[in-house]
Amino acid sequence: MSNWIIYSIGFIAQILFSSRLVVQWVTSEKKRKVITPTLFWTLSLLASFLLFVYGYLRQDFAIMLGQSLTYFIYIRNLQLQNEWQKFPKLMRWFLLFVPLLIVIYYYNNNKIDMTLLFKNENIPVWLLILGIVSQIVFTLRFVYQWLYSEKKKESTLPFGFWALSLTGSILILVYAVLRKDPVLFIGHILGAVIYSRNLVLIKKYHD
Numbered sequence: 001m002s003n004w005i006i007y008s009i010g011f012i013a014q015i016l017f018s019s020r021l022v023v024q025w026v027t028s029e030k031k032r033k034v035i036t037p038t039l040f041w042t043l044s045l046l047a048s049f050l051l052f053v054y055g056y057l058r059q060d061f062a063i064m065l066g067q068s069l070t071y072f073i074y075i076r077n078l079q080l081q082n083e084w085q086k087f088p089k090l091m092r093w094f095l096l097f098v099p100l101l102i103v104i105y106y107y108n109n110n111k112i113d114m115t116l117l118f119k120n121e122n123i124p125v126w127l128l129i130l131g132i133v134s135q136i137v138f139t140l141r142f143v144y145q146w147l148y149s150e151k152k153k154e155s156t157l158p159f160g161f162w163a164l165s166l167t168g169s170i171l172i173l174v175y176a177v178l179r180k181d182p183v184l185f186i187g188h189i190l191g192a193v194i195y196s197r198n199l200v201l202i203k204k205y206h207d
Helices: 003-031 038-057 061-080 089-108 114-118 125-152 159-179 182-206
Strands: none
Touching: 003 038, 003 182, 038 061, 038 089, 061 089, 061 125, 125 159, 159 182
16 A cells, blocks of 8 residues: 555544544633543544554554554443434444444454564564553553543543653654654644643633
8 A cells, every 4th residue: 555545544542532622622622621521532442443553554653562562441431421312323333333343353364463563674673662651651541541431430530640641642753753754743723732731721710
């Protein structure tokens, strides 16, 4: 597959990720406190699927790992907001099972070369480790958010979520520069600014 198609998929995913942040940021600025609109999770779900595909096409295990860990958390947040049930049934089945079926299909047909994913000549081991650590930190924000929301029985984005977001985003920016990946770099520049702003809003709200 040509590079322009691969990068197009990645940029579309990042545009959707950035759009969710802009929607959340604008909504929060209007309310003068951090708000979690439903559109945030809907855009997250679609973008996550596309970025997983991008990671596979780029043979970048770090990206694939990050998206695999958060995909179903996005669905769970839509359930907590009572919005998941409003999706057409066929769409729900598609979103739930197609990602799993793709992985099973490619694995069974020997199209996923685990050695290639972990030993990409373009990614030294130390850089792969940095990428994986970055994605884990960035992903932990949603694990934290999910556990926090389950405890509160409502979908919300607490202070810890934004703190982990900012930390993970900075690490991914470093990885993107070293990896020379414009998709990750452009996607996380805007994110780092919005994460910082939300931390300021939360601090003001609690003060």
